Amino acid sequence: MILGSLIAGLLFGLGLAVSGMVNPAKVLAFLDLFGDWDPSLMLVMGAALVPSFIAYRSLPKRPRPLYDTGFHLPTATHIDARLIAGAVLFGVGWGLVGLCPGPAIASLAYGHLESIVFFAAMAGGIGMSRMLPGGAPKTPETETG
Numbered sequence: 001m002i003l004g005s006l007i008a009g010l011l012f013g014l015g016l017a018v019s020g021m022v023n024p025a026k027v028l029a030f031l032d033l034f035g036d037w038d039p040s041l042m043l044v045m046g047a048a049l050v051p052s053f054i055a056y057r058s059l060p061k062r063p064r065p066l067y068d069t070g071f072h073l074p075t076a077t078h079i080d081a082r083l084i085a086g087a088v089l090f091g092v093g094w095g096l097v098g099l100c101p102g103p104a105i106a107s108l109a110y111g112h113l114e115s116i117v118f119f120a121a122m123a124g125g126i127g128m129s130r131m132l133p134g135g136a137p138k139t140p141e142t143e144t145g
Helices: 002-019 024-031 039-062 081-097 100-108 113-131
Strands: none
Touching: 002 039, 002 100, 024 039, 024 081, 100 113
C-alpha cells in the first residue's frame, strides 16, 4: 500500500512539474484572462477531468478500493459560509502567488525560497484553521493526530 501511494505521489508530482503547474509565472499567465493569457493549462485540467470522470462513474460498480476497506467520499451536500470562505481564500491565494497546495508541495523539490515560504504559510494557515471554532472537520485521519 505504501509503495502504491509513493508511486502515485511521484507520478502526480512529475505530472505537475512537466505540465508547468509548479511554475507560478505560468499559472498566473493562465489566470490573466485580460492580459497575456496562456491557455495551455486547460489541457492539464482536461487531462485531469477525463480520468476523474471515468473513475467516479465506475465507483458504484466496485465494492471497495484496491487498497482500503471502503470509499471515503464527501458527504456534505450544501453550500455554507465556511465552504464559500474557503473557496475564496483558495482562489485569492492561487491568484496572488500562482500556487495551490499540490503544486506547492511538488515545487519544494526545486528548493526555491518562494516555494518554501509558501509551503510554510500554507501549513501555518492549515494549523490555525484547526484552532478556529468549527475548524477542520474531524475525520479518522485527523482524530488520531
